[in-house]
Amino acid sequence: xxxxxxxxxxxxxxxSAAGAFAVEQARVLSVSPSPAFWVAVTLYAASAAxxxxxxxxxxxxxxxxxxxxxxxxxxxxVDIGWRGTMRVHPAQSVREALGFLAFMLAAGYLLASLRYxxxxxxxxxxxxxxxxxxxxxxxxxxxxxxxxxxLGRVHISLATIGVATFALASALSVIYLMEDRTLKKxxxxxxxxxxxxxxxxxxxxxxxxxxxxxxxxxxxxxxxxLVWGSERGAGWDRPEYPLAFVTWGAFASLLVTRTxxxxxxxxxxxxxxxGFAAALLVLLVYLARRVGS
Amino acid sequence: MGExxxxxxxxxxxxxAIREKLAFREEEVPGVVSHLVAQPGVxxxxxxxxxxxxEVYGVGDAAEPSARATRAFLMAQRSLPPSELGNALYxxxxxxxxxxxxxxASALDSLVVGEAQILGQLKSAYGVAGQVGATGPTLARxxxxxxxxxxxxxxETSIARGAANVSSVAVELATRVFxxxxxxxxxxxxxxxxxxLAARHLRSAGTERIVVTNRSPQRAEELAAKIDGVAAPWExxxxxxxxxxxxxxxxxxxxxxxxxxxxxxxxxARRWKPMMIVDIAVPRxxxxxxxxxxxxxxxxxxxxxxxxxANLAERAKAAEHGARIVxxxxxxxxxxxxxxxxVPTIRALRDQCSHVAEAETQKLLEAMSRRAYSPEERAQAMxxxxxxxxxxxxxxxxxxxxxxxxxxxxxxxxxxxxxxxLTVPLAAPAADLPGAAPGAQGAADxxxxxxxxxxxxxxxxxxxLAAEExxxxxxxxxxxxxxxxxxxxxx
Numbered sequence: 001x002x003x004x005x006x007x008x009x010x011x012x013x014x015x016s017a018a019g020a021f022a023v024e025q026a027r028v029l030s031v032s033p034s035p036a037f038w039v040a041v042t043l044y045a046a047s048a049a050x051x052x053x054x055x056x057x058x059x060x061x062x063x064x065x066x067x068x069x070x071x072x073x074x075x076x077x078v079d080i081g082w083r084g085t086m087r088v089h090p091a092q093s094v095r096e097a098l099g100f101l102a103f104m105l106a107a108g109y110l111l112a113s114l115r116y117x118x119x120x121x122x123x124x125x126x127x128x129x130x131x132x133x134x135x136x137x138x139x140x141x142x143x144x145x146x147x148x149x150x151l152g153r154v155h156i157s158l159a160t161i162g163v164a165t166f167a168l169a170s171a172l173s174v175i176y177l178m179e180d181r182t183l184k185k186x187x188x189x190x191x192x193x194x195x196x197x198x199x200x201x202x203x204x205x206x207x208x209x210x211x212x213x214x215x216x217x218x219x220x221x222x223x224x225x226l227v228w229g230s231e232r233g234a235g236w237d238r239p240e241y242p243l244a245f246v247t248w249g250a251f252a253s254l255l256v257t258r259t260x261x262x263x264x265x266x267x268x269x270x271x272x273x274x275g276f277a278a279a280l281l282v283l284l285v286y287l288a289r290r291v292g293s
Numbered sequence: 294m295g296e297x298x299x300x301x302x303x304x305x306x307x308x309x310a311i312r313e314k315l316a317f318r319e320e321e322v323p324g325v326v327s328h329l330v331a332q333p334g335v336x337x338x339x340x341x342x343x344x345x346x347x348e349v350y351g352v353g354d355a356a357e358p359s360a361r362a363t364r365a366f367l368m369a370q371r372s373l374p375p376s377e378l379g380n381a382l383y384x385x386x387x388x389x390x391x392x393x394x395x396x397x398a399s400a401l402d403s404l405v406v407g408e409a410q411i412l413g414q415l416k417s418a419y420g421v422a423g424q425v426g427a428t429g430p431t432l433a434r435x436x437x438x439x440x441x442x443x444x445x446x447x448x449e450t451s452i453a454r455g456a457a458n459v460s461s462v463a464v465e466l467a468t469r470v471f472x473x474x475x476x477x478x479x480x481x482x483x484x485x486x487x488x489x490l491a492a493r494h495l496r497s498a499g500t501e502r503i504v505v506t507n508r509s510p511q512r513a514e515e516l517a518a519k520i521d522g523v524a525a526p527w528e529x530x531x532x533x534x535x536x537x538x539x540x541x542x543x544x545x546x547x548x549x550x551x552x553x554x555x556x557x558x559x560x561x562a563r564r565w566k567p568m569m570i571v572d573i574a575v576p577r578x579x580x581x582x583x584x585x586x587x588x589x590x591x592x593x594x595x596x597x598x599x600x601x602x603a604n605l606a607e608r609a610k611a612a613e614h615g616a617r618i619v620x621x622x623x624x625x626x627x628x629x630x631x632x633x634x635x636v637p638t639i640r641a642l643r644d645q646c647s648h649v650a651e652a653e654t655q656k657l658l659e660a661m662s663r664r665a666y667s668p669e670e671r672a673q674a675m676x677x678x679x680x681x682x683x684x685x686x687x688x689x690x691x692x693x694x695x696x697x698x699x700x701x702x703x704x705x706x707x708x709x710x711x712x713x714x715l716t717v718p719l720a721a722p723a724a725d726l727p728g729a730a731p732g733a734q735g736a737a738d739x740x741x742x743x744x745x746x747x748x749x750x751x752x753x754x755x756x757x758l759a760a761e762e763x764x765x766x767x768x769x770x771x772x773x774x775x776x777x778x779x780x781x782x783x784x
Binding site: 183 | 466468471472473565567587588592599600603
């Protein structure tokens with residue numbers, strides 16, 4: 001799958017989700033976004049466009065794309081800070097958490113870019129960040145956020161951090177799979193070859209370190225989520241439970257197979273993607289419930 | 294100020310059989326260069342002698358004869374008859390020479406376009422020439438500009454990107470898989486010449502350990518000694534494969550040596566740690582199917598070649614861009630050179646004019662010191678002085694203009710008009726003259742008419758000048774005239 005196809009798929013998925021939520025805008029409450037938020041959205045969009053051009057072969061736009069991303073992340077941080085002064089916590093609700101997740105992705109990507117050429121990851125991540133941000137903006141805040149317990153907040157914070165880590169790991173997995181394919185199929189004229197991205201071994205290693213960090217955090221979030229759910233008297237038949245366990249299972253088996261059998265590379269990359277996809281579905285379930293309630 | 298020239302031969306014009314005859318050893322170069330600048334007409338020179346080119350960059354009074362002298366000098370150095378060198382030696386003068394130097398420095402003229410080695414060689418050749426005092430302002434400026442151009446071409450184009458030979462491509466591919474190669478180990482299977490080269494490249498890229506294995510243990514030992522590695526028995530192949538990150542294979546076997554069953558074991562033993570196989574043997578040593586296994590990256594000789602070709606194509610594209618940069622810079626450099634050429638003329642012109650002004654003022658001051666002048670007289674004297682200075686300065690140009698005819702006259706009238714920004718009114722009577730050519734003739738006539746208007750004053754100045762005929766001023770003036778005349782003719 002070429003990066004362009006991936007991106008357009010992502011964009012269309014995000015677009016339809018955003019459309020569904022747009023009609024619910026009337027129910028949006030809480031604090032309206034600061035101008036910095038819209039600056040960030042514009043800059044992320046510009047950065048995403050630049051990365052697409054880079055992927056289509058205009059490698060010289062790379063610096064511009066990264067610069068735009070950095071500026072966007074800065075504006076985003078300003079918005080989060082400003083909301084903080086309005087007593088809106090990043091883990092106040094799924095909606096805030098989504099925005100925060102987007103921020104962590106952008107920041108993590110920028111940090112990783114200091115070391116490696118990761119334009120291909122940018123092609124995947126920037127639209128994702130943009131989409132998360134818009135989805136977060138267009139989702140109703142939900143009434144129960146007012147009665148959020150400390151347990152709930154910790155659950156949301158940890159889950160956000162865990163999923164953000166997994167998201168970065170999946171971005172690296174996507175690059176890994178693309179570069180692996182390029183080398184195996186000997187496609188020496190493609191962008192992923194000419195771009196001279198991060199070496200396969202480094203990608204694999206970083207991906208694993210991220211999972212090692214994200215897995216305990218996510219596990220803790222999972223347990224706290226269960227406790228929180230049972231406190232509120234929620235049933236066991238909620239669809240996010242099996243999905244969350246798919247995520248947990250994917251990453252758990254990744255770590256086990258790596259440690260016990262030395263699995264790595266392609267197999268690990270696919271497991272990471274499976275886990276992250278399930279995590280995204282959990283988030284979509286939450287959002288759908290908000291809209292439906 | 295001399296003119297630049299280039300004399301030499303390169304891989305473009307001469308096969309190695311001829312290049313090697315002319316090539317100079319490193320220790321010979323300083324002596325040769327100092328002899329070169331002792332040649333008549335050669336002011337500055339440097340000699341660059343590499344395996345792909347032997348060239349002299351020089352500055353001479355006039356490029357053509359200086360280049361010819363250099364050519365003869367080079368052949369005499371090696372006692373080579375002209376027939377031997379045939380058409381191998383080329384020479385460039387002036388603007389072409391500048392372009393050539395820029396192209397060479399930027400590696401646009403190299404056998405492998407963009408190969409950076411030449412810049413270092415050129416820098417050291419320039420250093421050597423400087424040490425024996427063979428460089429001067431023109432060559433210095435040209436070379437320094439050439440280094441600047443080379444830097445621009447390297448940074449603004451992708452001319453030096455991508456490995457350009459099979460061995461470095463193997464290294465490049467290895468870095469795609471492993472990143473840093475330090476701590477990686479290499480296994481050389483079979484002891485061919487190509488594998489030696491590739492192993493050397495990998496060694497210089499930082500790999501830690503090189504193991505050589507071969508059916509004949511003796512050959513393995515030999516090769517291992519040559520590339521600073523260790524030999525391993527052929528029977529241990531599977532174990533060695535499991536321990537290696539990069540495998541270079543070039544056995545003479547008819548059947549694949551690296552087979553799927555072996556590699557299934559090997560990858561499992563390695564816990565699927567990535568490994569790269571470079572199969573440069575023909576017929577191939579590796580079963581293509583092992584490239585499908587997880588963590589195995591297999592490249593055969595065609596794959597490597599494909600990368601080389603792609604990189605070279607990329608470089609060729611970049612070279613076009615580089616050529617545009619060279620052209621732009623060469624034009625700028627010529628502008629600078631021309632500026633340098635005209636500097637002495639401008640200086641002489643200024644000196645001459647201020648000399649006239651100074652002399653006349655001095656004369657007047659002397660006269661005024663002899664007796665008291667009334668204010669009116671003083672004003673008149675000042676008026677007279679300025680007129681006199683103007684006329685004296687213009688005397689020679691006017692005379693030259695008057696005495697010239699035909700095309701020369703036309704050129705001079707145009708030059709004077711342009712230089713002084715004159716607006717010459719059309720002389721009406723000139724147009725009535727039968728057969729008078731419009732334009733030049735008319736302008737000349739009007740100049741003549743203008744001159745006759747103040748013939749009286751001219752006569753005065755002429756008398757003045759006659760009185761100073763043997764004075765230094767007159768000599769300077771007439772020398773200037775001769776020089777001016779030459780300039781006009783060239784223009």
